[in-house]
Every structure is written in C-alpha cells, then in structure tokens.
Amino acid sequence: MNVEESRLPPGQYVPRGRPVIHYGRVPQFKPESWDFRVFGATASGETHAFTWPEFEKLPRTSVIADFHCVTKFSIMGNEWNGVSPQAILEAAPPAEGVRHVMIWAEYGYSANVRMGDFLAPGTLFALELDDKPISAERGHPVRVIVPHLYAWKSVKWVRAIEYLLEDRRGFWEDRGYHNVADPWREQRYSYQEEPGEGPP
Ligand SMILES: Nc1nc2c(c(=O)[nH]1)N[C@H]1C(S)=C(S)[C@@H](COP(=O)(O)O)O[C@H]1N2
Numbered sequence: 586m587n588v589e590e591s592r593l594p595p596g597q598y599v600p601r602g603r604p605v606i607h608y609g610r611v612p613q614f615k616p617e618s619w620d621f622r623v624f625g626a627t628a629s630g631e632t633h634a635f636t637w638p639e640f641e642k643l644p645r646t647s648v649i650a651d652f653h654c655v656t657k658f659s660i661m662g663n664e665w666n667g668v669s670p671q672a673i674l675e676a677a678p679p680a681e682g683v684r685h686v687m688i689w690a691e692y693g694y695s696a697n698v699r700m701g702d703f704l705a706p707g708t709l710f711a712l713e714l715d716d717k718p719i720s721a722e723r724g725h726p727v728r729v730i731v732p733h734l735y736a737w738k739s740v741k742w743v744r745a746i747e748y749l750l751e752d753r754r755g756f757w758e759d760r761g762y763h764n765v766a767d768p769w770r771e772q773r774y775s776y777q778e779e780p781g782e783g784p785p
Pocket residue numbers: 603604605606607608609653654655690691694722723736737738739740741742
C-alpha cells in the first residue's frame with residue numbers, strides 16, 4: 586500500500602484531475618454587497634455581520650488536507666489558506682448550549698456540522714487553494730473546508746453560519762445523506778444513522 590492509498594477512506598478512489606461539482610449555478614461575487622453573517626443563538630442575541638474588507642483582514646492560517654466526495658472520488662493533498670473557525674467564533678461567540686452549526690451558502694445551500702467538527706483542526710474558511718484565490722466554480726471568495734467529513738459539508742460560496750441549540754439537517758442531510766458524514770466510517774446515507782447521530 587502506498588501513502589496515498591493508506592490515506593484513502595474505504596470505497597474512495599483518486600481520479601484524474603480535480604472534478605468540480607455542485608448543485609445549481611455559480612454565483613457572481615459582488616464585494617460591495619457581500620457580507621458574512623453569524624446568526625441564530627449568538628451570545629449577544631444579535632446577528633454579527635462582516636463586510637468583505639473586514640472578513641479579508643481576519644488572520645489567516647494554512648491547512649493541507651485530502652478531500653472526499655461521497656460519490657467516491659478523493660482529491661489528495663490540497664493546500665488551503667484562510668480564516669480559522671476560531672477567529673469567527675471569537676468575533677461572534679455562540680450562546681451557551683450551542684452544539685451544532687448550520688453553514689449557509691448563496692442560493693440557500695446549507696450543511697450542518699457538530700460544533701466539534703466545526704472547531705476541528707482542519708476546518709477552515711478558505712480564501713486560497715494552492716496559493717491562488719479560490720476559483721469561481723470552487724467557491725470564490727470563501728468556501729468552508731471540513732476535510733475530515735464528506736465534501737458536501739465543505740460549503741462553497743459561504744455567506745453565513747447559524748448557531749443551533751437543536752441539530753437540524755442541511756441541504757443533502759435532508760435528502761437522504763448522513764447527518765455526521767465521517768468517510769472513515771462510510772457514513773454516506775441517513776438510513777445508516779445510529780441513535781443520537783441525527784436530529785430526533
Ligand atoms: N454551495 C455549495 N457548496 C458545495 C456544493 C454545492 O452544491 N453548493 N457541493 C458540495 C459537494 S457534494 C462537493 S463534492 C464539493 C465539491 O467541491 P469541488 O467542486 O471543489 O470539487 O463541494 C461541496 N460544496
């Protein structure tokens with residue numbers, strides 16, 4: 586087994602090239618009207634909004650990670666640079682009791698993650714891939730990367746996060762996909778969920 590194979594979760598393969606996939610159209614980035622909102626159960630009870638110049642100035646960090654789509658391809662060794670979820674959490678803290686986060690994109694696409702996955706070391710609000718700004722079709726200007734979960738949780742064109750006091754399903758989780766989505770456990774479909782892994 587070579588290194589790449591040992592890094593591949595069960596059932597995954599490495600394709601030629603780097604596929605691009607998403608549901609719907611690629612949105613147009615308008616820096617003047619773009620904002621990033623933190624809403625739901627915030628500690629202050631208020632929504633916090635970052636403008637593009639504010640968001641761009643947040644401290645940056647890099648993550649090198651593989652990327653696993655539930656349709657079974659994996660893209661290995663991507664270098665992402667961007668803003669850590671901790672930086673956003675510090676600027677707009679959640680209320681006590683928040684254990685889940687809904688990540689929202691343009692056009693209403695969403696994915697829910699547990700707070701532990703949101704704050705995991707690899708999770709990032711990425712602005713760059715391999716030293717270049719993220720391309721339009723890969724999520725420009727900002728996409729989330731949750732590399733340890735199936736890639737539908739890695740929301741492109743992210744515009745908001747919502748702090749949840751109760752877990753709730755996002756776009757694909759509501760359409761038959763697993764609420765947690767750990768590729769190492771092949772958590773692909775919602776029928777595989779164990780008690781406690783999804784909303785009641
Ligand atoms: N906003 C948005 N983000 C999305 C999607 C989408 O349809 N809309 N698709 C997800 C899925 S299923 C995958 S596999 C990855 C694909 O990312 P890529 O195009 O960079 O390979 O984006 C994820 N993020």
